[in-house]
Amino acid sequence: MGAYVIRRLVQAVFTIFGVMLVTFLLFRVVAGDIAGAHLGPKATEQQKREWLKKYGYDRPLLINRQPDTRWYDTQFAHYVSTTATFKTRSLINNEKLSDTILERAPYSLAITVPALALGWALAMVVSTLVAYYRASLIDHVGVFLAVLGMCVPYLAFIMGGQWLMFKVAPSMAYGLANPFNIFVPVVISVVAGLGGSVRFYRTVILDETTRDYVRTAQAKGVPLPSVMFKHILKNCMLPILTNLIMAIPFLIMGSLLLELFFGIPGLGDLLLSSITNRDEPIVSGLTFLTALIYVLGTLATDITYVIFDPRVELT
Amino acid sequence: MTTTAPNPAILAAPVQQGRSLWGDAFRRLRRDPAAVACFLVIGAYVALAVGAVYWYPDFLETQNYSERNLPPSADHWFGTDVFGRDVLAKTLLGARVSMTVGFMANAIAVPLGLALGVLGGYFGKWIDDLVVWLYTTLASIPGIILLIALKYAFQGIILFEGTFIELNLSGIHGLYIALGVLSWIGTCRIIRAETLKLKSLDYVTAARASGQGRVRILVRHIVPNLLHLAIINFTLGFVGAISAEVILSFLGLGVEVGTPSWGTMINAARLDLVVGRWWEAVAACAAMFVIVLALNIFGDRLRDALDPKLRI
Numbered sequence: 001m002g003a004y005v006i007r008r009l010v011q012a013v014f015t016i017f018g019v020m021l022v023t024f025l026l027f028r029v030v031a032g033d034i035a036g037a038h039l040g041p042k043a044t045e046q047q048k049r050e051w052l053k054k055y056g057y058d059r060p061l062l063i064n065r066q067p068d069t070r071w072y073d074t075q076f077a078h079y080v081s082t083t084a085t086f087k088t089r090s091l092i093n094n095e096k097l098s099d100t101i102l103e104r105a106p107y108s109l110a111i112t113v114p115a116l117a118l119g120w121a122l123a124m125v126v127s128t129l130v131a132y133y134r135a136s137l138i139d140h141v142g143v144f145l146a147v148l149g150m151c152v153p154y155l156a157f158i159m160g161g162q163w164l165m166f167k168v169a170p171s172m173a174y175g176l177a178n179p180f181n182i183f184v185p186v187v188i189s190v191v192a193g194l195g196g197s198v199r200f201y202r203t204v205i206l207d208e209t210t211r212d213y214v215r216t217a218q219a220k221g222v223p224l225p226s227v228m229f230k231h232i233l234k235n236c237m238l239p240i241l242t243n244l245i246m247a248i249p250f251l252i253m254g255s256l257l258l259e260l261f262f263g264i265p266g267l268g269d270l271l272l273s274s275i276t277n278r279d280e281p282i283v284s285g286l287t288f289l290t291a292l293i294y295v296l297g298t299l300a301t302d303i304t305y306v307i308f309d310p311r312v313e314l315t
Numbered sequence: 316m317t318t319t320a321p322n323p324a325i326l327a328a329p330v331q332q333g334r335s336l337w338g339d340a341f342r343r344l345r346r347d348p349a350a351v352a353c354f355l356v357i358g359a360y361v362a363l364a365v366g367a368v369y370w371y372p373d374f375l376e377t378q379n380y381s382e383r384n385l386p387p388s389a390d391h392w393f394g395t396d397v398f399g400r401d402v403l404a405k406t407l408l409g410a411r412v413s414m415t416v417g418f419m420a421n422a423i424a425v426p427l428g429l430a431l432g433v434l435g436g437y438f439g440k441w442i443d444d445l446v447v448w449l450y451t452t453l454a455s456i457p458g459i460i461l462l463i464a465l466k467y468a469f470q471g472i473i474l475f476e477g478t479f480i481e482l483n484l485s486g487i488h489g490l491y492i493a494l495g496v497l498s499w500i501g502t503c504r505i506i507r508a509e510t511l512k513l514k515s516l517d518y519v520t521a522a523r524a525s526g527q528g529r530v531r532i533l534v535r536h537i538v539p540n541l542l543h544l545a546i547i548n549f550t551l552g553f554v555g556a557i558s559a560e561v562i563l564s565f566l567g568l569g570v571e572v573g574t575p576s577w578g579t580m581i582n583a584a585r586l587d588l589v590v591g592r593w594w595e596a597v598a599a600c601a602a603m604f605v606i607v608l609a610l611n612i613f614g615d616r617l618r619d620a621l622d623p624k625l626r627i
Binding site for chain 2: 011014015016018019021022023026027147148150151152153154155156159162163166256257271272275278283286287290291294295298
């Protein structure tokens, strides 16, 4: 067990390093003329050089081979040390990333946490219902609606929801003048995700329903609802919770489009504006943040699995 | 001594031919009305996408300022847009972008996933470690962020300028590549797991015992048994590519400015809904809904037909 946890931790460190490397290559190497993008087309070579020097973009990329310098005095080392501590500063307004995150994260969390909880609860209820009445009309209609819901474009849900709010209560269709407005994107997010979740949860529940222990329980005369709630749902929780944990980091940025449509100043909104402004340190920092949460989430899930399911082999 | 003559009835009976996996899958799909219907829908989209280029070759020059923002009518079935252009034409040209992006992205991603998955699964050791590290790393970064970032980094880059394979990475070519190099992870995972399983089966051991080389076993005995998984992933991967194209184009990071696509249509019509001009956004969303539904159902049926182990 201890060895397994240590091995998974080492793997996580390698993954995090990989994320750093990928984002570094993407934003520093592929991205091209960043000084030109910030200074405008009229900037002279001299100005560009000064700009690059000011922000440390003139250092060697990976290894410093110049005499009288430390070999690790490079862009990559600097990038890793500032990004991993969230000390990196915006190129636009020089604000520290950790401050910006603290200021904006509550808005994103105000959408994603209720959306995740409500979405999970609602999908659980609906999928238990359709699985309980499997192969009946309720099941067929439920699955049909779930598939239809999965195929409606996400943008259509957002636009439709916003349009509906304009018709019903125009003051709630944009911005946060009224704190209750936050529930509009939450509801849209829940409805948009319901189809996919119901379909997945139903498959998981039905997989469990065909197992031997369920038949044994029924043969012993345990009533069906009791089998459903006491045995099946309990055993379904592991895959479902895994699915849920994996969704968390994506939800943090996943509300990107919702924040854009409803004018909510969260992290998704920050990411989009930083990308348009070529605010490289902020984009890297936010990407790193989501990757970090994802890696820690998977680590937690794997360890939970080992604790709760003795059948899982430690590999 | 008597010789028993062969029973003529047995000789006359037709030889019972075994069906291959592919023949069997084809038969199953043909008998499944939902699969046939979805296949026809997909075929219709491809046909319309190809036809649209010939029907509306100079769509961008068809501005007509006396016919701006007209609701659907007999002349313009889907109405007209802010420049007085036919929304039906725009939707069909958008289908062309979506279908091409779906095809090209998967034409890059699926072979890439297949190659990496087979290499990692079959050769093991450090090659496998490298492949697993690569896909865990990429999977840790939310796909949409990586796509936006890659597409952003691509801006203004033109590869092989002036040659016949010129690639303008700011536009649709960049979409093919960005989606292609980012969406192989699912295919790779499945292929790697299946390769690990096949590698330890008796027929592979038998092939090795008969003296066949590693590369020969890989090419002749393992890869052919993985192709059905690649085909399934190709179909299901279309949905992801189409959705990603729409979101990127909506954000202005997809196709070149001015190219009709469902994403740019939704972006253009986004603020029109409030004033009652619903037709452009609805046309784009409905077109996307129908093809995504058809691809999802067809992909599921294809998987059921091609993956006999899933059958009960």
